[in-house]
Amino acid sequence: MANVESLCAQLLRFDTTNRGHGDAEGERDAAEFVAGVLAGAGLEPVVLESAPRRTNVVARLPGADPSLPALLVQGHLDVVPADAADWTVPPFAGEVRDGFLWGRGAVDMKDFIATVLTAVADGLRPRRDLVLAFVADEEDRGEYGAHWLAAEHRELFDGCVAAISESGGYTYHVPAADGRDVRLYPVGTAERGTAHMRLTARGRAGHASRPNHENAVVRLVGALQRIAAHEWPVTLTPTVEAFLVRTGEALGVEVDLSDVEGTMARLGPAAKLVEPTIRNSTTPTMLDAGYKVNVIPSLAQAQIDTRTLPGTEKQLLEEIDELLGPDITREFVAHQPAVQAPVDSPWFTAMADALRSQDPEAVVVPYCMGGGTDAKAFSPLGIACYGFAPLWLPEGFPYRAMAHGVDERVPLEGLHFGKRVLEHFLTHC
Structure with missing residues (x-):
């Protein structure tokens, strides 16, 4: 053996x-x-x-x-x-x-x-x-x-x-409302998509000592600030909704799908499994502009790590275009759609049965992966x-x-x- x-x-x-x-x-x-x-x-x-x-x-x-x-x-x-x-x-x-x-x-x-x-x-x-x-x-x-x-x-x-x-399929210990140790086993049935983007701002080059209202760096920084400050709305995909409902039931806590933030607070440590996947995310991570401190460059670029929930990419991109404004263009540096598999399926049932064959008290729940x-x-x-x-x-x-x-x-x-x-x-x- x-x-x-x-x-x-x-x-x-x-x-x-x-x-x-x-x-x-x-x-x-x-x-x-x-x-x-x-x-x-x-x-x-x-x-x-x-x-x-x-x-x-x-x-x-x-x-x-x-x-x-x-x-x-x-x-x-x-x-x-x-x-x-x-x-x-x-x-x-x-x-x-x-x-x-x-x-x-x-x-x-x-x-x-x-x-x-x-x-x-x-x-x-x-x-x-x-x-x-x-x-x-x-x-x-x-x-x-x-x-x-x-x-x-x-x-x-x-x-x-x-x-x-x-x-997925690993033990995740969470205290229930009555003090029990509940052993969750999250099984991945979805994952957010990847839509990493390069933003490019163009403007008029010139001497940094002179006024310039077409500064590419300023345009880019403004766009990045708008993106970073934007709060993407809560979106409940089938996987995330099933996770909240089934986990709440196992822990004995109230689940209110109209108040996801409040529900997550009641879930305690279990909320960490779902926190990255209740909304899309756009995180600025890279900057590239200029070559000399006293020169205003004609071009400035940044990259943003963008993650999209299943079924949300089209609307997200439309909102990003509004946030960018007229002087910024975008292009994908990595683009892979979100993944979603059926939550209630013979496959999921077989996985749950297999986990319970070794841990009879296993609580098997679907979850969405935040990465890829x-x-x-x-x-x-x-x-x-x-x-x-x-x-x-x-x-x-x-x-x-x-x-x-x-x-x-x-x-x-x-x-x-x-x-x-x-x-x-x-x-x-």
């Missing part, structure tokens, strides 16, 4: 750092290791490089009922950078300490990959065909990984109608994408600070729990 702890540790020891802008190369070594595990289990993995050493692995595991549509199980091999000087243990040591496995990627997301590979190595016999995809470049733009596969190798995903991946995942590559293929990477977590464990954080680690007990839940789901869904 394969050991999920050992396999995860081996994955963590591959330095698959993705520094962005094409600067990554360690994915190749990790992909070859993954392909070896799959081949050892009797599968025929396909290894595909979108660029030198930007490597993806795809394999199909036949199910017991070939008449059923296939399920995509996907995860990314790359990780964000880690500065070893900040860490308690070396970030690529894959070291076990105090009941936890430490390393960059431990929760984002080599833990899930390890549970999948271990289940397959142990002879998993799923109910339906599984397409297993382990990809490059999720931590940047996905252009060497999931988006490239979806565009150039669409046939590998034929028959897939649903997918699971990060990030490779679901944005696979959703346009007609695949309903869910965030379901099951993991048990002890009370007080700072899970949401682990991804991309210092001293990233995963509880060993959580890995075993995740493997058991995953096996139940894949053999029953």
Whole structure:
């Protein structure tokens, strides 16, 4: 029987750092290791490089009922950078300490990959065909990984109608109104879209000592101030509404959908799961203007991180254009639509059943992810994408600070729990 702890540790020891802008190369070594595990289990993995050493692995595991549509199980091999000087243990040591496995990627997301590979190595016999995809470049733009596969190798995903991946199915401890410890397990059924934009202001260049009412910098700063000060309205998508209602019921608190802010205050710590996704966001993050302090430039630029809830992008862009005014233009630097899968579906029910098979008191709720995942590559293929990477977590464990954080680690007990839940789901869904 394969050991999920050992396999995860081996994955963590591959330095698959993705520094962005094409600067990554360690994915190749990790992909070859993954392909070896799959081949050892009797599968025929396909290894595909979108660029030198930007490597993806795809394999199909036949199910017991070939008449059923296939399920995509996907995860990314790359990780964000880690500065070893900040860490308690070396970030690529894959070291076990105090009941936890430490390393960059431990929760984002080599833990899930390890549970999948271990289940397959142990002879998993799923109910339906599984397409297993382990990809490059999720931590940047996905252009060497999931988006490239979806565009150039669409046939590998034929028959897939649903997918699971990060990030959901983990334990989230919340105190109820009567003092009980309620164990929520949020399952991702949606994620906000990405509409990152570059704003460009143009004006009249000139000497900074002279009056100039066509100063590009002033025009840009004014537009940014209007955007930063704008409060986007609360918008309840089906996922967010279901989260509020079901979580409130589990915690025994009043839910008033006409007063979302008040409801969130009553939800206590559970509100953190929904706080980023009750409205759109536009956050200025980058500025670029001028080359000398006494010269007014003719051009000034900024970038804004824009996240859109399902079904809201058109209206948001119209409002942004009004806020920008006549002297500012915009263009997308990254544009991927929001993702939404059915909340009430046989897939969600099967995930909830699998979690309750290992934690009978699990309260499984849908939630919307504030950021983005490779679901944005696979959703346009007609695949309903869910965030379901099951993991048990002890009370007080700072899970949401682990991804991309210092001293990233995963509880060993959580890995075993995740493997058991995953096996139940894949053999029953």
